[in-house]
Amino acid sequence: xxxxxxxxxxxxxxxxxxxxxxxxxxxxxxxxxxxxxxxxxxxxxxxxxxxxxxxxxxxxxxxxxxxxxxxxxxxxxxxxxxxxxxxxxxxxxxxxxxxxxxxxxxxxxxxxxxxxxxxxxxxxxxxxxxxxxxxxxxxxxxxxxxxxxxxxxxxxxxxxxxxxxxxxxxxxxxxxxxxxxxxxxxxxxxxxxxxxxxxxxxxxxxxxxxxxxxxxxxxxxxxxxxxxxxxxxxxxxxxxxxxxxxxxxxxxxxxxxxxxxxxxxxxxxxxxxxxxxxxxxxxxxxxxxxxxxxxxxxxxxxxxxxxxxxxxxxxxxxxxxxxxxxxxxxxxxxxxxxxxxxxxxxxxxxxxxxxxxxxxxxxxxxxxxxxxxxxxxxxxxxxxxxxxxxxxxxxxxxxxxxxxxxxxxxxxxxxxxxxxxxxxxxxxxxxxxxxxxxxxxxxxxxxxxxxxxxxxxxxxxxxxxxxxxx
Numbered sequence: 001x002x003x004x005x006x007x008x009x010x011x012x013x014x015x016x017x018x019x020x021x022x023x024x025x026x027x028x029x030x031x032x033x034x035x036x037x038x039x040x041x042x043x044x045x046x047x048x049x050x051x052x053x054x055x056x057x058x059x060x061x062x063x064x065x066x067x068x069x070x071x072x073x074x075x076x077x078x079x080x081x082x083x084x085x086x087x088x089x090x091x092x093x094x095x096x097x098x099x100x101x102x103x104x105x106x107x108x109x110x111x112x113x114x115x116x117x118x119x120x121x122x123x124x125x126x127x128x129x130x131x132x133x134x135x136x137x138x139x140x141x142x143x144x145x146x147x148x149x150x151x152x153x154x155x156x157x158x159x160x161x162x163x164x165x166x167x168x169x170x171x172x173x174x175x176x177x178x179x180x181x182x183x184x185x186x187x188x189x190x191x192x193x194x195x196x197x198x199x200x201x202x203x204x205x206x207x208x209x210x211x212x213x214x215x216x217x218x219x220x221x222x223x224x225x226x227x228x229x230x231x232x233x234x235x236x237x238x239x240x241x242x243x244x245x246x247x248x249x250x251x252x253x254x255x256x257x258x259x260x261x262x263x264x265x266x267x268x269x270x271x272x273x274x275x276x277x278x279x280x281x282x283x284x285x286x287x288x289x290x291x292x293x294x295x296x297x298x299x300x301x302x303x304x305x306x307x308x309x310x311x312x313x314x315x316x317x318x319x320x321x322x323x324x325x326x327x328x329x330x331x332x333x334x335x336x337x338x339x340x341x342x343x344x345x346x347x348x349x350x351x352x353x354x355x356x357x358x359x360x361x362x363x364x365x366x367x368x369x370x371x372x373x374x375x376x377x378x379x380x381x382x383x384x385x386x387x388x389x390x391x392x393x394x395x396x397x398x399x400x401x402x403x404x405x406x407x408x409x410x411x412x413x414x415x416x417x418x419x420x421x422x423x424x425x426x427x428x429x430x431x432x433x434x435x436x437x438x439x440x441x442x443x444x445x446x447x448x449x450x451x452x453x454x455x456x457x458x459x460x461x462x463x464x465x466x467x468x469x470x
Contacts, residue, residue: 056109077213280328
């Protein structure tokens, strides 16, 4: 082992006179994050409520001003509102956005932090019954319509609620939503997990399956700290019996019966309809549920839905919160909710605001309408002018023919037509004549006539005049 270096007296004197590194004496006391991204902050900021339903009480956490438009969230398997949405809704972009909304975090029965084990005789609600519980939440808080934000099993529950009550959901943001019933592989794995959770508690096999459900394959290669945090949550903060009941309800779900084709189309179910409200369908490129979201997207109306796959992530809310927040903000802005202006407008989901983009396109449409009206007026003016020209030409042609015919009949000689026509025109201009002067008149239908009282000519588009008997 090498010995410590020795210094001469002169070197020691120089080292003693050198200034000490100032960073050694600095203590950071007043530095803090403006928007703390901690899970404890959402627990302190939320108003905890218990809402009674027909299947027992459920936990609802309220975040924000209740007078603002409502967003209802629903979590995935093994999580609750705090572990699923705390990091995302404390993201700086979302904190600024939520100044205009109130978020109601709904937790499935028995899945909240520190929840006691449900009674053995408790019959856990099915997926349809979990969706029906949202009616009690809306009624309890006096909400007429909400914006749904769900992940995994929560996305399936919100989709069921929106399908059954389209008038109560203004828009949906669904992440890793499954619209079909469980397959044999999923049913087998989850059945074993539910059995182990009841008999042995949270085993390593159950933890591995939950990690795959949320993170996909090889999550340690992407974010080791995040993976360890979720593993500790599954081991320590989840009630195994309650989670087994929720998993059992999830694997026994039925199909959502959504179809893009309208009802009555041959070969489709009579009751099969698609979601009526705008839907943004999101997944991560590394998520094991990509194919399920593609199937779900094929059942939605392409005119009011969009599918989005975010790269380099599986648990989108934790791994790519900036991209998800931006997508959610633009989605709300497209529906007129994101940017408040001075003039609010009524909407089916509380107060709906005019966005800068909506005002721009409204002005653009108004300008386009004015330009179209101006072009129509110009075309009508040109058409009327051309019609007047054609009528003038017909009048001149008819006057010449009528004059020639009258002169030929009176004189009996074609050589003196020009002279007779000139004399007749002079007599007509001077008001002289024998009572058979040529004139222009119209009948009750607006048809023009030219000629004398005994020899009238109808003025038409036909270049040859048509004699009409008096």
